[in-house]
Amino acid sequence: MAASGRQRGKAAWRGLALAAALAVAAPALAQEAPATLVADRLELGTGNVIVAVGNVEVIFDGQRLRANRVEYDRATGMLKIEGPITLVARDGTVITATAAELSDDLKSGIIESARIVLDDQMQIAAVEGQRAEGRYNQLYKVTASSCRVCDDGPPLWQVRARRMVHDEEAKQLYFYDAFFDIGGVPVMYLPRLRLPDPTLTRSTGFLVPRYTQSTILGHGVKVPYFVVINDHSDLTFTPYLAEKTLTLETRYRQAFRTGTIEINGALSSDDVLPGQLRWYIDAEGSFDLPYDFNFSFGAEVASDSTYASEYGYSGSDYLTTFATVDRTRRLEYIGLSATTYLPLATTATTESFVGSLTYDRRFTPDPLVGEIRLGFDLEAPGPGVGQDEFHGHAELGWRRDFTLGAGVLAAVEGQVSADYYRMRPTSGFASEITNVVPGAAAELRWPLSRDTAAGGTDVLEPVFQLAWSGTPGTAVPNEDGLLVEFDEGNLLDLSRFPGDDAVEQGFHAALGLGWTRFDPRGWELRLSAARVIRADDLGQFTQVSGLDGFSSDWLVSGGADFGWFDIATRTLFDDSLAVTKAATRLAMSRGGLSLAAGHSWQLADAVEGRATNLSEVVVEAGYSFTRHWRGSFDYRYDLTAGQASETGVGLYYDNECLSMGLTWAQRNVISTTTTSDTEIGLSVSLNGVGNDGRPYRRACRI
Secondary structure, three states, X not given: OHHHHHHHHHHHHHHHHHHHHHHHOOOOOOOOOOEEEEOOEEEEOOOOEEEEEEEEEEEEOOEEEEEEEEEEEOOOOEEEEEEEEEEEOOOOOEEEEEEEEEEOOOOEEEEEOOEEEEOOOEEEEEEEEEEEOOOEEEEEEEEEEOOOOOOOOOOOEEEEEXXXXXXXXXXXXXXXXXXXXXXXXXXXXXXXXXXXXXXXOXXXXXXXXXXXXXXXXXXXXXOOEEEEEEOOEXXXXXXXXXXXXXXXXXXXXXXXXXXXXXXXXXXXXXXXXXXXEEEEEEEEEEEEOHXXXXXXXXXXXXXXXXXXXXXXXOOOOEEEEEEEEEEEEOOEEEEEEEEEEEEOEOOEOOOEXXXXXXXXXXXXXXXXXXXXXXXXXXXXXXXXXXXXXXXXXXXXXXXXXXXXXXXXXXXXXXXXXXXXXXXXXXXXXXXXXXXXXXXXXXXXXXXXXXXXXXXXXXXXXXXXXXXXXXXXXXXXXXXXXXXXXXXXXXXXXXXXXXXXXXXXXXXXXXXXXXXXEEOOOOOEEXXXXXXXXXXXXXXXXXXXXXXXXXXXXXXXXXXXXXXXXEEEEEEEXXXXXXXXXXXXXXXXXEOOEEEEEEEEEEOOEOOOOEOOOEXXXXXXXXXXXXXXXXXXXXXXXXXXOOEEEEEEEEEEEEOXXXXXXXXXXXXXXXXXXXXXXXXXXEEEEOOOOOOOOHHHOOOOOO
């Protein structure tokens, strides 16, 4: 009798554990996973009824069910569960109820006073619910919101409906006879409403609409509609309706096993060019190729030269089309590219083409030998681009570093470059030109350091370089090295021209002195000065470059880094202290404030295509007023013209259930005449509906 009783008890425990586990897991008998049952007391009822009473907890397949009482009728296969009931599913969904009656496979049943929390965001409460087909939860007299619900009033927004169906497989919420409330006040009635649940990352439907106001196009609204084609591609249609335009914007994206593509386009009928269809296409993509190569491409085309800028599709002065195949490894780079440029100006519509092949390789056979560098560049400009139709450049370099006595660092290097040009018949030069230019340099550095009384460290480093470069046999027009910069980055270069057409010639010496203070509290100060001295003034550089004459301008740079605040400045000035170029940049982040600002100054230079002095201030700032409110400010001011070229202001609010943004931007195109375009944007989105607002969760007042 005792053995028989123990066997019946074990059978009862196994039956109840399996039945309760089936009530928790969606896939039932087909999935033979072990279940764990904990309860204060187990009872064998009359007939085929098994009862678990008191703190009942069932763990099955990563899911957890808690209840006060569970009855399992083996004859009918039904579970009667008394609450409070809490079910935590594997995806984090939490369901609570006061009572439930479910089949043991969880495919049908009734739930009373149901409350569902999806992904810790969307809360759904109902008077009664039904489970059907193991997939659908049908709830009646429903209230749904992702807002924090407090005792001092209604949520910021909520949806009330007569009936709601939650499709667990499609992850969609369907509301019937729904009212949308704001602050407890009904503002909209919708006979049918579909929303994605928070666990869904992609779903077909409308995206956040955006209100716009443009000086050129007038007041308007953009209403995007997102279409999921399959797991790896989607399409977005955005009708843009404004006072002076009727536009359809599109975006197509597709992911492949080895890459991605994205195509953006727009088609407009507007009052700017009445009677004409205006259009714009921008396609780009990138793919992985065998042997670590990468292929990337991009193409921009438009119906006319002003369409892209008027609608804000492109901020560039050119429409660019390119294709590139390249590979980057630790000691090697290979690149093949073809690019076309179409100027966005009514007076310049000539398309230009440039094709190029680049190969760079470093060899480090032995520390005693040093490093060997080998490089090739082949370039084929299209018609109308420059005075040469083909340019080949090859370069072989060598460098060896030494450590001398007293901590002096030394280096020697040598280089020889060869260039071949095939010139255009209209250039006025010989049809073919070949140049070979050698170069050599010796460099000394002596870093000195000392510890300060306050525990910091001072580092003082004088630098000296003596260099020589040969003279090309035949001069060619300098077309790829016009924008010459003199800074810390090229102070010790053999040639400070950025391209290959021009080479810095003759003997020249570079002298520099740098000082850095490292403080134990984490901040540092930097200051350096440098100059280049020449044996002969060959007149290669312009005055604005700072490198003209027997001796260059003084290059002075400095900065400070305090962790939360960083500033860097660089200035070129001559012996009379006249400034030719200057640039200052600062960045800070303190509390809720983030700031980046800069100022640049350059003298006018016809060679660099600058008819007037350049003086410009740029500011980008953001400030978090509270946890939920933040603002942004963007500003670009042309000091030469005496007016702002770009100004933007934004005000944003985010909490766990709502995001709002109000933006204002003005762009001024400064030329012989100034044209201005002002745009205002307003967007509102519901967090917790297919997106995540949890970082901005509010707290209830106590």
